[in-house]
Amino acid sequence: MFLLYIFIFFVTISTVKSEGGAICDCQDVGILKDIVQQVLIEQRMESARISRLEERLKAYERTGPIPNDRLEKLEQNVKDISMKFNETVTEAKNKNKGFNRGIGAIVKRTLISEKKERQKLISNMNEIVNEHKVIIEKFKVAINNTIDERFEYIHAKQVKYKNEIKEFLDDTENDTASFIETVFNNISIFKDKLMTDVNGNHNSIKELNNDIQRISSDIVSVNQHVGHNRNMVDTLSNQVKENKEWEQWSSWGECSELCGAGLRERVRTCASPFGCIGNSKDFKICNIETCKVRLVGGSNQYEGRLEVWHNESWGTVCDDGFTALSASVVCKMLNYPHTNPFVFGSTQFGEGTLPIHLDDVRCTGTEISLPQCQHRGFGTHDCSHGEDVGISCTPVRLVNGSNQHEGRLEVWHDNSWGTVCDDDFTALSATVVCNMLNYPHDNPLVFKSAYFGAGKWPIHLDDVECTGTEISLLQCPHRSWGSNNCGHGQDVGISCTQVRLVNGSNQYEGRLEIWHDESWGTVCDDSFTVLSASVVCKMLNYQHTNPLVFGSAHFGEGTIPIHLDDVQCTGTEISLTQCQHRGFGTHNCGHGEDVGISCTPVRLVNGSNQYEGRLEVWHYGTWGTVCDDYFDVLSAKVVCKMLKYPHADPTVFGAAHFGRGTLSTLLDDVKCTGSETSVFQCPHYDWRDNDCSNNEDVGILCK
Template identity: 45%
Template sequence: MMFKAYLVVCFLATAANAQSILVVRLVDGSDASEGRVEVYNNGTWGTVCDDSWDDTDAGVVCRSLGFHSGTRVLGSPAFGQGSGDILLDDVSCNGTETNLGDCSNAGLGVHNCAHFEDAGVRCSTGVRLVDGTMLGSGRVEVLYNGEWGTVCNDGWDLTDANVVCRSLGLGAARVAFWAAVFGEGTGTIVLDDVSCSGDETSIFDCGNSGLGTNNCGHSDDAGVICEHGVRLVAGSNASEGRVEVYYNGAWGTVCDDSWDDTDARVVCRSLGFDSGTGVLGSPAFGQGSGEILLDDVSCTGTETNIGDCSNAGLGVHNCGHFEDAGVRCFELNFEDVRLVDGFMLGSGRVEVFYNGEWGTVCDYRWDWFDANVVCRSLGLGRAIAAFWAAFFGEGTGTIVLDDVSCSGDETSIFDCGSAGLGTNNCGHSEDAGVVCANGVRLVDGSDASEGRVEVYINGAWGTVCDDSWDDTDARVVCRTLGFDSGTAVGNAEFGQGSGDILLDDVSCTGTETDFRLCSNAGFGVHNCTHFEDAGVRCSTVYVVRLVDGSDESEGRVEVYARNNGAWGTVCDDSWDDTDARVVCRHLGFDSGTGVGNAEFGQGSGDILLDDVSCTGTETNLGDCSNAGFRVHNCVHSEDAGVFCSGQTVSAELRLVDGTCNSEGRVEIFYDGVWGTICDDFWDDTDAGVVCRSLGYSSGTAVGSAEFGQGSGDIIFDNVECSAGDTALEYCRSNAPFDNNCSHAEDAGVRCTE
């Protein structure tokens, strides 16, 4: 037995030296047939560099994944940059390989690339429909020996047609056609006597008389009409995306001229959803490529397929891809949740829709984690409190859920553990309830920072009347949603809402931390119509820093937004000296010049701003025009930077509550407020920087609020200065206002002459 085991080990080692079988996957494509190529090695996934990457290499990848063929995609713009190791470079396949590991390459982990060179592929099933009279229809053609040929209709039936339609993502087959209904093709008749069982993923998997073997003429060419000719691309999930339609062998887009919710509902129902809303233009789901196939779509709502709706004609349009239409689909099923009978916005008894009626949730084991899932699923932020014992009154009907147990990561309460739908040992005196962090949202703005103000009460969203609506009210709304400030707009500037007008005569003092605390006429009491719907434009004050320069006057520009919680970079698209001067003046310099192309190295994390365009009068980068928070078409090789010039003025420091001027609690004036420093990592090097900036020669650090607890914000935490730092704000630290401290940890110093 020992000898046999030794032989096996030797064989495996020899095989490993000869070739490496790599597991391959496609990531971040619009569907399973395309994406960034990633390979698995030594327990982790890594990417492939696009040096010498070509269609032959792509074909090997695609065939190994069960597709017929493939084409290369170079660089990261199409499918984004990967992370982790770059595992393969200089890949060169001859086309006969069955696995990417069989192809010549520079060696696992050997490369001279960055992730903006990550290789991708678009795979093909080797099947297309051409010369159809409607979307998702046409003569069936297959790719063989590098050219397209046809399929003979001998034995051709709905089962065979079904395999074709499903392989193209066009749903089930409606009709199988014979006798060249869609016209006669040319070239080889590739398949004859096709016999599918219906379970195949490709027509090439079905029984047939042999590739190129037939007794037919092109007058026998087979065709199909598929269930639909539409797909959704580039959404965050399968229920939303850019609408693309299939015609004459290729996918194309739909122009948003006259696009509305009626059109969206037809699309969504054809894809198996219950309803949907229309999304105009490319910002939400990106611009498509290829032809714009439909324009001026006008559905009545009774159609079963978008191809049945009135339109300008296939391929007839006056649009660009920045007008590509999209949809957000949804299902009206038992996975509906609402809050009813609450005494404030975003609160109430939890009710769920099941078997055609609304029912309640039992409070046994009901806790904050369960409540949090409900609040987030309704777009109401986190949960503030979970309530028991029918706090919001007893409901009626079925008690649908009991023993609910959520981890907190679920997107719906129905994803949480429970006793089973309709299974309970409770009465309505145990109905569960919640209060959510906010009961407000912004709708129909160009991005998340603006829109019509809508509030949630008693299971529905409604609008706010603009009577007495002003900037003070807007600022409270914006702060409730995590922004720093805001301005008010009225007269339904973001379009008229629907449903009830829930608030009128809103009057905030400006000190409220939550919009719900503002005075108003009472829920549902108003003398308004929807053309008076109120809106807001919220703004964020960006904290700015310069990174990886030779000193504090230059570097890569990075910004921190309090509602994002992390540092990110700025893209250099349209970046110029005017933008740079705003950054530099914000940091205390007199002027500055802009640089791009990651002159100070590539950053990491999110690219937060793009297409920045300052007028020069702004005091903060967040006041400048831009594409929208986290909206960009960039990679980190385009990170913007600045060279600042002129005298810088350090942030103002003071020592408070010491026994003399040279000691005390350290307080810093930052972003318009005085605040303290947390003592995490606080040491004599940090104290020395503080003391020298105040005119002393050195200093020693003290912590644990030795000079008493301060008040207001804790501005810096985890401060780690080096001996060469000239001001506290140049030391390494957490982002401003980001801390895990209390004032019992306020830092202090004792300075010496």
């Protein structure tokens, strides 16, 4: 039993230590430990004494009988030892009782302490639960506020869309009235010119007056009933169709000067080298098809393989007899610089695959159209595509840049392109180059040390120093041609603007990047609106009345520094840096928020150059195609005008001439008068309402 108490004691001590650590009173434990050790010592001493007595008895038994007096003494010793042992046991029992009471007190104190700890833990848990309840309540309030804000936003959007629809309807009414007024003006002009031409021919005048009265009566009737009824507008278009040739002639610009004589005489054949075609009234109209040329396959818009439009197709021109005088006529037709054009033979820009339209073209330089020059005649030639002629309309070009406004500077001299050293080349010299290319040139950038790659051509110029007032880089002071003390590692580069759009499908769209602290950087989409986009488009000299903003790295994530965040413009600034922003390099966004821009809601894709392609329009977050039904040169004129391209004589291509699109068809039956500033102002079916497929995607050539 005593040993059992000892075992219980040590188990209790171990349990208390493992569960409570320093929960018990360490002084009490020490006292109990001393008691146990004392009991064990006394027990061992008694056991040793008894063992000695037993050994003596055995020894006496071996030696012989023990004397009585000795036995009595031994018995008395045994009694004394037994008595003392019993006293020791009694004393141990008494001590064990105290020990048990001590253990009970320790256990009791341990349980009380554990209870307090549990109460404290429960109290802490209650506090945490209460805190979570407060957070949940706040979260509920925030959700309700967000829902309310979202409902308010949706309501505001609905009001905005209703206002836009109302404005669109108002604009439609105004456009209809403007269209009718234009028709009246055209009829008045038509009447005056015909009355002058007939010189008193009473029968013709009478017939003309009858026609005019009939048309005027019809127009008055249409004016009273047209409203928004597009069927009545169609009727009006059919009734004024007889005057359409005059309207086309008046919009053809230079070509009208050549065939004007044919318009003033009914019978005499037009003597113009363009040739003329007749209509039902036998009026002679300039064959505008022969007024179209284009340059393809070049490194920029000013150079490429020469192609002309004839007999409903593009075709190449042979280099036989083709000189700089002939090239100047082409550059003049394209409204490009034409004082220093260059001619490239032997397929400098690749061999064409189209028909060969012209050969032995010889111009004097005074002609205003290529067909005016001497040539064999369309389709007559003795050459192959290995002799397709190429042209460059300017003696400078920018190559290897991310867009047309930037690149390594190269100049033409002695029948070859060559690079320019960066020694002494400043922003004033860059201004002259940008001005020659008709690019923005207010704040050009100069890049040294072959920033756009080292060239492979000869080094033509070094130490170029312009004042900025020259009209050509060749007028600036420089070393003599070919004289330099530099290598291609010093080829100079230029950017004609401090902002650029990269990774888009055309020059008017892409990820926005801005130049700062000797590096390009991206801009975050936070707070970036169409007002900010309009400033960028204005800096690039692009159309900027209807820009589009694309967030979330629509044109891909950049890998360069993030320069600007929280850009907020009013639209009146002339530079993006004038708008409010956090400061260069300060932002809280990543490249996943790089902003993108499109400076126009229309684009031409899949053409051989920027001026032609399948027409696509932007509406409610997506691009889409346009059907060719009713789409004519007047509608094309509006599109080209939106893109800031030449728009006097556009060409319309139906039946997916530039390939079938894969996007949805957004517009059908578009009918413009040519006076609109946006194709969206023209009458058309409702958005996405059409009866055509991508086989009818319309295409445009602006020049």
